Amino acid sequence: MMKMMKRFSVFFFVLMLLSAAGMFGAERGEAASTADKLTQTKQVTQAKQPKQNQASWGQDEPLVYVEHGLNLISAEKQAELTRKLEALNAKYGVHVGIHIVKNLPAGAANLEQEAKRFVESGVYNEGTNGSMVLYITMSNRKYYIATGNYMNRRITSATGIPYIKDEIVPALKDNEFDRAAELFVDAAEKELAYYEEEGEPYDPANEFSICALLIGLIGAACVGFCVCAYLVSCMSNVSFAGQADEYLDRDSFELTFSEDTYLYTTTTVTPKSKGKDDDDSSSSSSDRGSTGGGGGSF
Amino acid sequence: MAEKTVSYKCPNCSGPLEFQPGKETITCEYCGTELEVETVKKLFEKEQERAAQAEEAEKTKWDTKSVGSEWESGETDNFRKFTCSSCGAEIVSDENTMATECCYCGNPTMIPSRFDGMMRPDFIIPFKKTKQDAVNALKEFYKGKILLPGAFTENNRVEHIQAMYVPFWLFDSKVRMNASFKAEDDNIIDTPDAIITKTSVYDADREGTMAFEKVPHDGSRKLDDDYTQSIEPFDYSELVEFNAGYLAGYLADKYDVDADEAAKYTEERVGQTALDELQATVTGYTRVDCKSQSLYQEDSNVSYAMAPVWILTTRYEDKPYTFMMNGQTGKFVGRLPYSKTKAALYGAVPAIVSLPVFYYIAKWLLS
Numbered sequence: 001m002m003k004m005m006k007r008f009s010v011f012f013f014v015l016m017l018l019s020a021a022g023m024f025g026a027e028r029g030e031a032a033s034t035a036d037k038l039t040q041t042k043q044v045t046q047a048k049q050p051k052q053n054q055a056s057w058g059q060d061e062p063l064v065y066v067e068h069g070l071n072l073i074s075a076e077k078q079a080e081l082t083r084k085l086e087a088l089n090a091k092y093g094v095h096v097g098i099h100i101v102k103n104l105p106a107g108a109a110n111l112e113q114e115a116k117r118f119v120e121s122g123v124y125n126e127g128t129n130g131s132m133v134l135y136i137t138m139s140n141r142k143y144y145i146a147t148g149n150y151m152n153r154r155i156t157s158a159t160g161i162p163y164i165k166d167e168i169v170p171a172l173k174d175n176e177f178d179r180a181a182e183l184f185v186d187a188a189e190k191e192l193a194y195y196e197e198e199g200e201p202y203d204p205a206n207e208f209s210i211c212a213l214l215i216g217l218i219g220a221a222c223v224g225f226c227v228c229a230y231l232v233s234c235m236s237n238v239s240f241a242g243q244a245d246e247y248l249d250r251d252s253f254e255l256t257f258s259e260d261t262y263l264y265t266t267t268t269v270t271p272k273s274k275g276k277d278d279d280d281s282s283s284s285s286s287d288r289g290s291t292g293g294g295g296g297s298f
Numbered sequence: 299m300a301e302k303t304v305s306y307k308c309p310n311c312s313g314p315l316e317f318q319p320g321k322e323t324i325t326c327e328y329c330g331t332e333l334e335v336e337t338v339k340k341l342f343e344k345e346q347e348r349a350a351q352a353e354e355a356e357k358t359k360w361d362t363k364s365v366g367s368e369w370e371s372g373e374t375d376n377f378r379k380f381t382c383s384s385c386g387a388e389i390v391s392d393e394n395t396m397a398t399e400c401c402y403c404g405n406p407t408m409i410p411s412r413f414d415g416m417m418r419p420d421f422i423i424p425f426k427k428t429k430q431d432a433v434n435a436l437k438e439f440y441k442g443k444i445l446l447p448g449a450f451t452e453n454n455r456v457e458h459i460q461a462m463y464v465p466f467w468l469f470d471s472k473v474r475m476n477a478s479f480k481a482e483d484d485n486i487i488d489t490p491d492a493i494i495t496k497t498s499v500y501d502a503d504r505e506g507t508m509a510f511e512k513v514p515h516d517g518s519r520k521l522d523d524d525y526t527q528s529i530e531p532f533d534y535s536e537l538v539e540f541n542a543g544y545l546a547g548y549l550a551d552k553y554d555v556d557a558d559e560a561a562k563y564t565e566e567r568v569g570q571t572a573l574d575e576l577q578a579t580v581t582g583y584t585r586v587d588c589k590s591q592s593l594y595q596e597d598s599n600v601s602y603a604m605a606p607v608w609i610l611t612t613r614y615e616d617k618p619y620t621f622m623m624n625g626q627t628g629k630f631v632g633r634l635p636y637s638k639t640k641a642a643l644y645g646a647v648p649a650i651v652s653l654p655v656f657y658y659i660a661k662w663l664l665s
Contacts, residue, residue, distance in 0.1 A: 205665050212660035219656030224649030228641050231445050236633040241527035243574070244513045244567035252472070252509035255579055260481065261501045268495040 061123050063089075064181065067101045070138060072177040084185050092192045094151060095127030098181050100136040111137055111144045116291045119148035130154055134168070134184045135295075143172065144295030145184075152292035154195040155188070159203040161294040163187060166204075172298035306342060306546040309333075316547030319425035319606075319625070324543060335543040346542070419540040421603040422463065423532055425548065425625045429459055432608040432623050435630040439621065444644065445636035450614050458611045461625060463545055463604040464526065465517035465553035467560040469510070471598040475572040476505035477591040481583040500583070504576040507596065510568050514605070515560040517553030521607075522620070523563070528631040529624040532605055536626065540604065550604060557600045569593045 063085040064078045073081070081098070089095050099118065108114035115135035118124065124131040130151025136143045145161050155161065164187040171180035194202035306315040306324075313328030315338065323332045333341075427435075433456070440451055479502040487494040512534055516526040538544075573591055580586045606625025611618060614635050621632030 205661060209657075209661050209664065212657050212664055215660035215664075216653050216655075216657035219660070220649040220653040223652045223656075224645035224647075227648045228645030231644055232636055232641060235443055235445055235636045237631050238522075238524050238528045238633055240524050241530065241567060242570055244510055244564070244571045245574075246531050247510045247513040248571055248575070249509045249511055253506060253575055254508070255504065255506045255576075256474075257476070257503065257505035258579065259503045260580075261503075263499045263501055265496055265498045268497070270493045270495070272490070272492055 061097070061099075063097045065097070065099045065101075067138075070100060070102060072100055072138070073181055074178065077178045077181070081181055081185055084189075088185065088189050088192070089127065092196065093127065093129040094154075094192065095124045095131040095149075096133070096185070096188050097124065097131075098134045098136075098184065100138065100177070102137070103139045104137055111135065111142050112146070112293070112295060115144040115146035115293065115295070116148065119146040119151075119293075120291065124148060127151070132188060134181070136172075140297075141172075142295065142297050143168075144293060146291060146293040148291045150290045152290070154201060155191045155292075156201045156203075157292035157294055159205065160191050160201055161292070163191070163202065163204045165294060165296065169296070169298055306338065306543075309341065314547075317424070317544050319428055324546060335541050338543040338546070339541050342542075418602075419465070419604050420601040421468070421537045422540045422544050423534075423537055423603065423605050423626050424544050425461060425606040426536075427606075427608065427623065427625050427628050429461065429608070431628060432459055432610060432630075435623050435628060436610055436621055436632075439630050439632060440634070443634055443636075445640045446634055447614070447637040447640075450635055456610050456612045458609070460609045460611075461548045462607050462609055463548055463550040464521060464607045465551055466514045466526075466603045466605045467517055467553070467555075467557050467564075468512040468514055468601045468603050469561065469564045469568075469598065470512060470601070471568060472507065472509045472596045473568060473572055474505065474507045474594040474596050475569070475576055475591065476503070477573055477576050478503050478589045479577060479580050480587045480589050481580055482585045483582070484584040497584075501589075502580045502583075502586070504579055506572075506576055506579070508572060508575060510571075512601070513564050513568060514603075515555075515564050516605075517555045517557075517560060517602075518551050519554045520551070525620065525622045525631060526607070529607065529622055529627075529629050532624065532626055537603065545604070548606075553602070557602075561600070565593065565595075 062078075062082065064073065064081045066073050066078065085096055085098075104111060104114050115133060118135060119131050119133045124133065127149055129149075130153070131148045132145065132151050132155060133148075134143065134145050145164055147155055147157070147161070155164075164184060167183045167187045168180045171177075171183055191202040307313065308315055308326035308329060308331055310331045311326060311329040313326050315324050315326055315333070317324050317335075323334055324338050325332050436456065440446060481500040481502045483498045483500070485496040485498070487496070514526075514530060514532065516523065518526075569591070572593060573588060577586055577588065608623040608625050610621040610623070610632075612621075613619065617635070619633065619635060621630065623630045
């Protein structure tokens with residue numbers, strides 16, 4: 001009897017263990033399923049919820065963010081730029097902002113990828129017609145202007161971003177971040193306004209250039225002068241005869257002495273242009289997909 | 299008073315004789331008598347001698363009279379007056395005129411005394427082109443000159459068309475030239491980082507001989523050398539022994555640039571061509587520059603010839619314009635006036651057309 005009771009107790013214990021293990025496994029599977037569903041939802045909604053491990057930004061990310069302690073843009077200027085950006089974003093249905101940090105957040109691969117991820121995250125997704133951010137990391141003095149949510153249809157990586165870069169880089173190099181930020185906002189507004197009016201992205205090449213006109217005028221004047229000089233020269237066929245070629249008896253020519261003596265060799269080395277200066281490196285990406293942009297060092 | 303000039307008159311009708319371009323004979327326009335050039339020459343040789351003597355006598359007389367006269371010696375040195383043997387009118391010419399025509403009766407007149415003290419021409423190239431050819435050539439020359447002022451062709455007419463035998467020196471020379479050239483050969487090596495140019499420098503010495511035949515230089519100081527050089531070349535295959543009969547009816551000058559002076563200019567031309575020939579033998583190099591050169595005349599010969607030239611003169615806005623035509627080949631040269639307004643307009647049109655092109659190229663380069 002005792003032996004039977006002992007066997008029953010062992011069986012019951014094993015059964016309990018199996019039941020417990022089964023329940024634990026079921027709960028775990030359910031949790032995993034929920035997590036998968038959440039991931040899918042996140043992908044569909046373009047990560048509406050900010051990740052908790054990405055510091056310093058979220059639903060309340062300011063339009064002009066300067067990491068505490070950098071003191072690059074005065075509070076008054078930040079307020080002024082924020083007002084301008086709010087008006088700009090409201091007017092064109094976009095979300096344009098400035099984000100200046102000392103270092104990239106932990107886990108970020110590089111500035112370009114982080115800026116592109118950033119511009120399609122959080123409040124930047126509120127821009128129905130697109131989003132754009134000027135992302136600056138001060139530790140390595142690099143910047144990247146990323147466009148997201150199909151902003152690249154309005155501000156293209158090929159023409160629009162280089163224009164903004166040309167506007168802001170000199171100020172960044174001079175450490176005039178107030179001015180650089182303002183120029184960024186102005187350039188963005190100019191390009192967005194252009195798209196609204198013309199229905200096509202802004203291209204600086206289409207703008208009238210005084211410098212090009214001056215060069216063109218010089219070139220055209222040279223053409224006019226050459227044509228004029230040629231026509232004037234046609235008015236006379238009187239010329240000085242400096243040679244007597246027509247009177248040379250070709251058969252009479254005889255070369256009586258010919259000697260070539262090697263003297264020396266000189267070597268000239270002309271370095272090839274590297275094309276891009278390391279200190280002013282820049283990059284741009286294509287406009288395939290929803291993101292685009294370009295950046296460099298300053 | 300002995301005649302100082304000789305009129306080439308037809309022995310048959312006394313009409314003026316004139317050599318017709320393209321013909322071997324002299325034909326009287328009035329009675330049609332045809333005379334060989336040689337015959338005319340012999341016919342009037344004695345008359346020329348007599349006229350020359352008379353002129354010499356008159357010259358001495360004239361020089362005596364000029365003492366204390368109102369003419370200054372410098373002015374009168376260039377004047378000579380003659381009496382036309384046909385109409386008796388006084389003809390004034392400069393000291394170099396050998397043949398001309400009477401401005402009153404148009405009679406062709408020779409001034410034989412001018413042949414004295416100078417070499418007799420060895421050759422002459424007879425005229426082949428007529429006055430009408432010269433006029434046509436001028437009209438042809440106007441064509442395509444879009445800057446030509448309208449008033450020049452509309453209201454302007456050629457003031458003088460003159461056929462003239464111009465004295466030319468013809469230089470035959472066999473020359474030897476040696477020259478030293480700096481020859482450079484580039485070897486360009488393209489590496490990823492730089493372009494390396496290795497230039498090998500050589501000293502190339504060359505010497506050669508060559509012959510030049512009948513290089514011309516005009517012997518008239520009055521004529522612009524640029525013009526007489528521009529109407530070159532003459533076809534020397536039609537060069538004939540000089541005969542004064544060919545001068546009949548044409549203005550002819552004797553030389554006032556002697557052979558020595560002309561030789562200096564010719565030597566420069568010959569030297570340049572000789573140098574070019576030697577330089578052409580320095581081959582296989584990227585660049586060749588002459589460092590030094592020497593020209594030696596090994597053999598030379600100079601002959602004196604009369605070459606046919608048509609000279610056309612006109613004036614436009616008080617400026618004289620001269621045109622010249624080779625009386626043998628018809629090569630026509632000259633300088634035409636141009637309208638500054640037209641020049642500005644024709645310059646502005648391509649400038650305006652090319653402006654957008656340059657503008658967009660500049661924009662593209664600046665972007």
